Amino acid sequence: MGWFADLGIVTQYDGHPTTYERNDAYFEWRRVNQLAAEHSVESLQEHVHQLTTRIATYEETYDAKTPAAVDALRVAEENDDRTIDDVYSDLGDWATAHEERKRYERARQQRVSTETEQASG
Incomplete structure (x- = not known):
């Protein structure tokens, strides 16, 4: 999961245990780029x-x-x-x-x- 956090795909929250949340802004950015390319x-x-x-x-x-x-x-x-x-x-x-x-x-x-x-x- 740390790799996804490094890419910005998820947001990492420190704690015990460490938790992660999907980064919707990343997916929005990716969709816009895909539309622009296609x-x-x-x-x-x-x-x-x-x-x-x-x-x-x-x-x-x-x-x-x-x-x-x-x-x-x-x-x-x-x-x-x-x-x-x-x-x-x-x-x-x-x-x-x-x-x-x-x-x-x-x-x-x-x-x-x-x-x-x-x-x-």
Whole structure:
């Protein structure tokens, strides 16, 4: 485990016994780098656009800016065609779309920065 701590994959906490915790920032950084390496700037921009459209649809559907602002029970009770499971599924997808958009936008910025450096260097 010490090797993983040296790489930044886990955080080591001294104590008796020593404990470790997954470093989520490392995995986020790794995912962004992977997206930047696998996609063109145009492809990354298209993903950001698609996710933004999906988020806007949820905002309009639920008349809210974030999934956390939605009262799922109220929405399910007021809509005969929506079960509580449907609403929770939408809210989960909406939250995921927010997170994915952040990743794709960071990857796009990274890719643009890399291409700019290569063009000037």
